[in-house]
Structures are given as structure tokens and as C-alpha cells.
Amino acid sequence: MKWIGAVLAVCVLVPSAHCASDAIPWCYHLPTCNDVTWPTIATKFCNGSRQSPIDIVSASAHIDSKLTAFTFYNFSSNTSLKKIENTGKTVKVTFNSGVKISGGDLSEVYDSLQFHLHWGNGFSVPGSEHTVNGKRYPMELHIVNIKSSYNGNTTQAVADSTGLAALGFLIEEMEGNATGQPASWFTLSSYLSSISNGGESVSVKAGISLDDLLPGVDRTKYFRYLGSLTTPSCNEAVVWTVFKETVKVSRDVINMFSKITHISNSTSPIIINNYRNLQPAQRVTTTSSTSKTCASLGLLALSLLLRT
Ligand SMILES: *[C@@H]1O[C@H](CO)[C@@H](O)[C@H](O)[C@H]1NC(C)=O
Ligand SMILES: *[C@@H]1O[C@H](CO)[C@@H](O)[C@H](O)[C@H]1NC(C)=O
Ligand SMILES: *[C@@H]1O[C@H](CO)[C@@H](O)[C@H](O)[C@H]1NC(C)=O
Ligand SMILES: *[C@@H]1O[C@H](CO)[C@@H](O)[C@H](O)[C@H]1NC(C)=O
Ligand SMILES: *[C@@H]1O[C@H](CO)[C@@H](O)[C@H](O)[C@H]1NC(C)=O
Ligand SMILES: *[C@@H]1O[C@H](CO)[C@@H](O)[C@H](O)[C@H]1NC(C)=O
Ligand SMILES: [Zn+2]
Numbered sequence: 001m002k003w004i005g006a007v008l009a010v011c012v013l014v015p016s017a018h019c020a021s022d023a024i025p026w027c028y029h030l031p032t033c034n035d036v037t038w039p040t041i042a043t044k045f046c047n048g049s050r051q052s053p054i055d056i057v058s059a060s061a062h063i064d065s066k067l068t069a070f071t072f073y074n075f076s077s078n079t080s081l082k083k084i085e086n087t088g089k090t091v092k093v094t095f096n097s098g099v100k101i102s103g104g105d106l107s108e109v110y111d112s113l114q115f116h117l118h119w120g121n122g123f124s125v126p127g128s129e130h131t132v133n134g135k136r137y138p139m140e141l142h143i144v145n146i147k148s149s150y151n152g153n154t155t156q157a158v159a160d161s162t163g164l165a166a167l168g169f170l171i172e173e174m175e176g177n178a179t180g181q182p183a184s185w186f187t188l189s190s191y192l193s194s195i196s197n198g199g200e201s202v203s204v205k206a207g208i209s210l211d212d213l214l215p216g217v218d219r220t221k222y223f224r225y226l227g228s229l230t231t232p233s234c235n236e237a238v239v240w241t242v243f244k245e246t247v248k249v250s251r252d253v254i255n256m257f258s259k260i261t262h263i264s265n266s267t268s269p270i271i272i273n274n275y276r277n278l279q280p281a282q283r284v285t286t287t288s289s290t291s292k293t294c295a296s297l298g299l300l301a302l303s304l305l306l307r308t
Contacts, residue, residue, distance in 0.1 A: 026232045028089070028274045029263070035276045038232050046234035051279035052227030053129035056242060061223055061286035069220045070104040076211045081204040084191045086261045088198030089231065090274055092116040093188075099210070101145055101165070104241060105224070110145035110165045111152065115210075117141055118230075118275040123173050123254045129230050129275045130168055130242050132223075137246065138254050139171035140275070141213070158235035161226065165239045169214060172246035173254060181250040184212035189256040198264040217245045225284045230276045244286075 026041055027033040039047035074080045082094045092114050099112040119139040120127025128140035145165040150156045157163030180186040187208050194202045221244040228236045258272045 024232050027263075029269055029272070038234065038276075042232040042234060044233060045228065045236060046232060048228065048234065048236050049280075050227055050236045050282055051234060052230045052238065052240060053131075053276060053278060054225065054227065054280070054282055054284075055131045055134060055278050056223050056225075056284055057281070058133055058223075058244075058286070061284040063288045064105075064224070064285040065288065066105045067222065067224055067285060067287045068103055068105060070106075071102045072210070072219070073101065074099040074210075075214075076209050078209045078212070079206045080210065081208060083201050083203050084188075084195060085201035086195040086198055086271075087116075088263050089271065090116040090118065091192065091195070091257070091261060091271075093204065100148065101167070104222075106165055106239065107147075107162060109148045111148045112143055112145045113152070115141055115143045115213075117257060119254075119257045119272070120275070121258045121272040123251045125258075125273070127258075127273055127275045128170050130170070131278065132170070132242075132244075137170040137172055139249070139257065141169040141171060141247070143167040143169075143210070158229070158237045160237055162239050163237045164229075165241065168240065168242040169217060170243070170246045171249050171254065174248040174250045178250045179252045181253070182212070182215055182248075184208045184215075185249050185253045188213065189253050192256055192260040196260050197262055197266060198268070214247055217243055217247055219243060221245060221287050223284050223286050225282045227279075227282060 024041065025033050026038060028035070033041070077099070080095050080099045082096045085092045085094070093116070094114045095112050097111070100109055101112060102109045117139055118127055118129050120136075123138050126136040126138045128137035130140060143166065145167070146152060146154060146157045147160065147163055150163065174181055191202060191204070194200070223242045223244065225240050227238050227240045228234045229238060258270065261271045262268045263271055
């Protein structure tokens with residue numbers, strides 16, 4: 001989850017390729033500013049007690065019947081993606097207004113602001129932020145949403161323990177030898193060459209919807225916990241939802257994300273391994289799973305059989 005508070009405000013006032021790193025000198029790639037140092041760079045929150053990301057242990061997740069389905073507004077719209085940007089830390093896509101979510105035991109409607117990605121180094125060095133049962137996935141997509149009552153004021157949202165809601169989707173390599181799949185992801189990756197330097201952005205042409213980018217994911221199955229932004233200043237303001245099913249993307253498209261975008265200009269390093277290391281466990285809840293129900297029905301049938 002990308003930091004969206006004061007640094008963003010400073011960057012609006014002082015636009016420059018190096019703005020974000022000038023405001024708070026955090027990074028992923030150097031021992032002097034990587035995530036090990038964040039608790040000393042941003043002491044107020046990064047050393048807190050409900051930090052993200054975490055390893056989700058599915059067997060320890062408590063089933064919660066309040067974790068109902070979400071309603072996704074304008075996720076099917078092929079004109080809701082506005083701008084794609086190389087922030088120097090991630091690739092971020094902002095939304096036009098009107099994209100929002102409700103349900104899923106959220107206390108109110110949340111407006112969707114942007115999504116961004118975390119990755120490793122090609123398909124073989126995984127870089128998701130959350131891990132599930134110890135497994136790290138090649139990439140992770142975060143959709144950032146803000147309580148609609150804050151009207152987009154992130155300063156207020158990060159001061160509220162549930163001010164933001166993040167939707168995490170784990171990206172997995174597609175089976176077989178497909179290339180350029182899904183088409184929506186191929187289209188997304190084709191923008192990277194236009195934003196190869198930090199601070200660059202271009203507008204996104206009509207044609208891809210959020211639904212297109214999230215094919216095959218049953219969005220009624222997810223994990224839930226209360227955590228934080230995964231970048232400085234790590235505000236503990238995030239209701240996390242991590243979906244159980246993965247988005248399948250072909251290997252060539254996954255590889256694109258760790259090949260083209262630089263931290264700043266073309267002589268600076270390529271952005272790789274832009275994920276924060278795991279933080280201490282939190283209480284995780286989960287939607288009830290049908291497979292579990294099937295398994296226990298199976299066991300019940302078996303025990304009835306054995307009894308006769
Ligand atoms: C975090 O850092 C602050 C400032 O140094 C300190 O006051 C606080 O006790 C630390 N919290 C934890 C949980 O270590
Ligand atoms: C979102 O949906 C509303 C109607 O539900 C529509 O008026 C609006 O144009 C849509 N916005 C986008 C960005 O697609
Ligand atoms: C956001 O809210 C804070 C705190 O209430 C306020 O000081 C600030 O002016 C607001 N920012 C905007 C852009 O409205
Ligand atoms: C993928 O390509 C390899 C090498 O060309 C081939 O041996 C394999 O059968 C292919 N797999 C699938 C699922 O098509
Ligand atoms: C966007 O969606 C509309 C209606 O759903 C469709 O008519 C149009 O062809 C789509 N545009 C693109 C560029 O895919
Ligand atoms: C790239 O940035 C570095 C440091 O920010 C600077 O020293 C160098 O001159 C820049 N190179 C180009 C080609 O702009
Ligand atoms: Zn993120």
C-alpha cells in the first residue's frame with residue numbers, strides 16, 4: 001500500500017522526479033533507507049503494533065459471518081482509469097471519480113482513489129507484500145479506498161483507524177506457455193515504456209476496466225485484518241482485505257514490471273523488490289469457505305459410514 005499523505009501534498013507543491021525521496025528519504029534498495037530503517041526514519045508509526053504486511057495463516061483465520069460480499073461501483077467501466085504514473089517507488093494508476101466500494105463489513109461507502117503494484121524481480125523472484133501460509137507471490141495489486149465522508153482528504157483518513165480500506169490481490173503466474181495474457185494486463189504493461197523515469201505519467205486510454213484486471217477472482221472469498229500503510233509513514237489506518245483467489249498473469253507480462261521503470265532518470269536503478277518485509281502477526285478473520293463446508297460434510301459422511 002503506497003504512502004499517500006504528506007509526501008503527496010509536498011510533491012504537488014514541489015513537482016520533481018526526486019520529490020518523494022527528498023520529502024522522506026525512504027527506499028527499498030539501499031541499506032541506508034530500506035524498510036529496516038523505516039522505524040527510525042518514521043518512528044511515529046512504522047514501529048507500531050498493527051503494521052502491514054503480514055503472513056496470513058489460513059488455518060488460524062477466524063470465520064466471521066459479517067464478512068459479506070462487497071458492492072463494486074464502476075469497476076466494469078472501461079473509462080474509470082485516469083492516469084498511470086511511475087512514482088519512483090511503484091507504478092500507480094489513479095481513478096476518475098465515481099469508482100467506489102461498499103459492503104464487506106465496511107462501515108460506510110469508500111471512494112476508490114488508485115491502485116498500484118508491488119513486485120520482485122521477474123516471475124522467479126516473488127514480490128507480493130502479503131504472504132499466505134508462508135508463500136510469497138510474484139506481484140500484489142493494491143486498490144486504495146478512502147471513507148467517502150472524508151471527501152478525499154487523506155490527512156483526515158490516516159488519522160482514523162479505519163479511514164482507508166485496501167483491497168489486496170495476489171498475482172500468480174499463469175499456467176502453460178501463454179504470452180501477453182490477460183489482454184488487460186498486456187495493455188497495462190504496454191504503458192510502462194512511456195513512464196520509464198520516476199515522476200513520469202501518461203493518461204490511460206479508454207478500454208481497460210478494473211473488472212478486466214481482476215479476472216477469475218471470486219471476490220466473496222477474502223481475509224480481513226486491521227493494519228497499516230506498508231510505506232512510510234506507515235499510518236495504522238487501514239482495513240485490509242486480501243482476496244484468497246489469485247489473478248493469473250502470463251510470465252512475460254510479470255517480467256515487464258521489473259525491467260522498464262527506473263527510480264529516477266535512466267541512469268538510476270530499475271525499480272525491483274518494492275515490497276516491505278513481513279510484520280508481526282495480527283488477528284485475521286475470513287469469509288466462511290464452501291470448500292471447508294464440503295470437507296466437513298465429507299468427514300461427516302465418512303464417520304457415518306464407519307459407524308455402520
Ligand atoms: C516507537 O518510537 C517512538 C519514538 O522513538 C517511541 O516513543 C515508541 O516507544 C516506539 N514504539 C515502539 C512500539 O517501539
Ligand atoms: C460511474 O457510474 C455512474 C453511474 O453509476 C456514472 O454516471 C459515472 O459516469 C461512472 N463514472 C465512471 C468514471 O465511469
Ligand atoms: C484536510 O483536513 C485537515 C484536517 O481537518 C485540514 O486541515 C485540511 O485543510 C484538509 N485538506 C483539504 C485539502 O481540504
Ligand atoms: C510449453 O512449452 C514447452 C517448450 O516449448 C513445451 O514442452 C510444453 O509442452 C508447453 N506446455 C504447454 C502447457 O503448452
Ligand atoms: C467501453 O465500453 C463500452 C460499453 O460497455 C463499449 O461500447 C466500448 O466499445 C468500450 N470501449 C473500449 C475502447 O473498449
Ligand atoms: C541522473 O540523475 C543523477 C542523480 O540524480 C544525476 O547526477 C545525473 O546527471 C542524471 N543523469 C541524466 C542523464 O540526466
Ligand atoms: Zn501497496
